[in-house]
Amino acid sequence: MLIGIVGKPSTGKSSFFMAATSVAVERSERPFTTIKPNHAIGYVEVECVDKEFGVQCNPRSGYCIDGRRFVPVELLDVAGLVPGAHEGKGLGNKFLDDLRQADVLIHIVDASGSTNENGEKVQVGSYDPANDIRFLEEELDYWIRGIMDNNWNKLSKESRMKGNEEALFAQFTGLKISRDAIVRTLAELGLKEKPLEQWSDEEKMEFARKMRRTGKPILIAANKCDMPGAYENYVRLTKEFPDYIIVPCSAEAEIALKSAAKNKFIKYIPGDSDFEIIGNVDEQQRKALEFLRAYIRKAGGTGVQKALNKAVFDLLGYVAVFPGGATKLADSEGNVLPDVFLFPPKSTALDFAARIHKDMAKNFIRAINARTKRALGADYILQHRDVLEIVFGR
Numbered sequence: 554m555l556i557g558i559v560g561k562p563s564t565g566k567s568s569f570f571m572a573a574t575s576v577a578v579e580r581s582e583r584p585f586t587t588i589k590p591n592h593a594i595g596y597v598e599v600e601c602v603d604k605e606f607g608v609q610c611n612p613r614s615g616y617c618i619d620g621r622r623f624v625p626v627e628l629l630d631v632a633g634l635v636p637g638a639h640e641g642k643g644l645g646n647k648f649l650d651d652l653r654q655a656d657v658l659i660h661i662v663d664a665s666g667s668t669n670e671n672g673e674k675v676q677v678g679s680y681d682p683a684n685d686i687r688f689l690e691e692e693l694d695y696w697i698r699g700i701m702d703n704n705w706n707k708l709s710k711e712s713r714m715k716g717n718e719e720a721l722f723a724q725f726t727g728l729k730i731s732r733d734a735i736v737r738t739l740a741e742l743g744l745k746e747k748p749l750e751q752w753s754d755e756e757k758m759e760f761a762r763k764m765r766r767t768g769k770p771i772l773i774a775a776n777k778c779d780m781p782g783a784y785e786n787y788v789r790l791t792k793e794f795p796d797y798i799i800v801p802c803s804a805e806a807e808i809a810l811k812s813a814a815k816n817k818f819i820k821y822i823p824g825d826s827d828f829e830i831i832g833n834v835d836e837q838q839r840k841a842l843e844f845l846r847a848y849i850r851k852a853g854g855t856g857v858q859k860a861l862n863k864a865v866f867d868l869l870g871y872v873a874v875f876p877g878g879a880t881k882l883a884d885s886e887g888n889v890l891p892d893v894f895l896f897p898p899k900s901t902a903l904d905f906a907a908r909i910h911k912d913m914a915k916n917f918i919r920a921i922n923a924r925t926k927r928a929l930g931a932d933y934i935l936q937h938r939d940v941l942e943i944v945f946g947r
Contacts, residue, residue, distance in 0.1 A: 554626045554871070554895055556595070556864060557655030557769075561685055562633030562672025564663040565776040565804045567591065570630035572807035572857045578630070590651050591630040596623035597865045598824055598858060599873040602940055603890055605924070608882055613891040618822050624873060624893045626865065629655060635671050636688045638696075649696040653728050657770050657864045660689055664775035664790070664801070665783040678782045683793055686773060693769060698761035700724070709749040717745060730768035738763045772864045773799040774856060779806055779848045798863050802856030806845050810855065813842065824858035826850055870898040872937040874905055879921045879942050896935050903931040906943045916946035 558566050567578050573595035596615055601622035603610040615623045631651045638649065652658065666680040670688065701708065704724060711720035717739055722732045739745040742759060744752065752760075773794070775787040778801040787801045810828060814821040819842065821828035826849050830842060849855055865871050873893050883889045894908050907914035920929040923940035935941075 554865065555655050556626055556628050556861065557652045557658045558628060558630040558661060559634060559652065559658050559689065560661035561635055561663075561668070561670065561689075563668045563674070564633075564661045564672070564685075566630055566633065566661045568804035568808065569659070569661050569774060569776065569802070569857060569860075570628055572804040572811070572855070573861060574628055575811060590632070591628075593628055594625045595628045595861055596823070596858075597626055597861050597895075598622070599624055599893060600938065601890070602875055602877075602938055606877075606882060606890075606940075608889050610890040611888040612893075613888060615893070621822065621824075622873075622893060623823070624895060626861070626895070633672055634689060634692055636692070638692050649692070652769065655769065656729060657772065657869050659772050659774050659860055659864055660686070661774050661776050661802075661804075662686060662790075663777055664786045665777040665780035666786060667777070667780070677780060678786075682775070682786055683790060686790070686794055686797070689771070690765070693765045694758065694762045697728070697764050697768075698758055700728075701757060701761065705749070712749045717747075717749060720749070725764065725768065728764075728768055730764055734764070734767040738767065770868050771797065772860060772868050773797050774802040774860045775799055776802045776804055776856075778852060778856065779803040779845075784852065798868055800856045800860045800863060801852045802860060803848060803852070804855070804857055806848060807855035807857040809841075809845060810849075818842075824854055824862070826852075826854045865895065866937075871895050872898070872900070872935050872939070874935050875938070875940045876905075876909060877923045877940040877942060879923050879926050882923070882940075890940075900935045901931060902929050902933040902935065902941065902943070905935060905941060906931075906945065909943060913943045913945045918944045918946055920944070 558570050560566050570591055571578055574593040576593040578591045599622045601610055601617050601620045604620050610617050615625050662682045662685050664682050665677055666682055667675060667677040669675050669680050670684060708720050708724055718736055721735050738760060744756060775790060778784050778787055784801060791799050810821050813819045818832040818834055819828045820831050827846065873895055875890055876892050877890055884891055896904060902920040903914055903917055906917050917931050920933060921942040921944060922929060923942060
């Protein structure tokens with residue numbers, strides 16, 4: 554699972570990345586502070602199953618607090634994108650090519666309207682953040698269209714021999730776009746049987762748009778929502794772009810709260826909409842903390858954890874599955890429910906077996922639901938928070 558953090562310069566992409574991963578990176582108001590991509594581990598939250606079984610889990614990776622399991626995912630923070638990137642402006646296609654393997658994109662938008670289209674500082678509220686949503690869509694559409702155009706003669710030749718579906722799947726597999734997505738898009742546009750050399754420019758562009766929506770889905774993080782007028786902009790954006798999941802966000806608030814928690818000034822768990830002051834703080838620190846408290850109560854949290862969760866579980870529709878025996882939940886070393894795996898929609902018990910070990914899939918006999926003790930076949934569709942045991946031959 555790879556989440557790409559994208560947006561124009563100076564919107565707070567690297568701050569979001571740092572807030573999500575706790576990995577320190579260079580940050581400044583200077584456009585193009587990030588040139589080489591930052592790559593680190595963040596976490597999505599799943600309700601742990603340990604309390605249902607009356608046990609305490611021992612995560613092998615990630616962590617669990619008060620029954621809230623935090624499961625590792627990869628995050629990639631790439632250089633800022635400016636209008637015309639597909640034509641080479643800014644860092645151009647270097648930025649776009651870094652996103653090839655991303656499963657989902659979180660677009661960091663400056664909801665305060667304090668940076669223009671190039672990421673340059675302007676008066677707060679003077680720039681419309683809706684422009685950034687539109688231009689990012691356009692840049693990604695033209696990027697995908699450019700990939701097609703650069704190989705159009707070869708694609709056309711292969712489509713004559715193998716068909717449109719096979720030729721386009723081979724072209725886009727490097728962008729992690731599924732065969733099913735290509736089949737559905739061709740059918741929706743009525744292009745399944747139409748020879749590629751007969752496609753119009755409009756048909757090429759519409760195919761690119763649909764491939765982007767399917768293969769690189771986007772969640773909007775309306776960042777800097779703690780600044781004047783920004784939350785109102787967030788509300789407006791939700792009405793203007795009803796097809797998007799848009800989350801109000803303050804990456805700086807998340808960084809501050811995590812720092813305060815690390816220094817034992819407060820008790821705070823990522824994703825919470827409140828915190829408890831547990832340490833000795835002076836009057837200035839208390840005022841700063843109360844300012845943060847007022848914001849996260851209003852917004853329902855800083856938005857960083859919520860954006861990650863919604864990108865993986867709501868936008869992509871992934872499910873989290875726990876390996877666990879029908880009679881024993883610990884591994885050979887005594888670790889209880891040590892693992893959680895994330896799977897795309899329609900994944901099966903056989904896919905689950907393969908994730909644990911290829912021999913389990915090769916010699917699969919059945920899966921067992923640890924809650925109900927019911928036997929399940931290889932084609933069983935995984936459900937969120939399943940606890941499954943795999944029975945296989947030796």
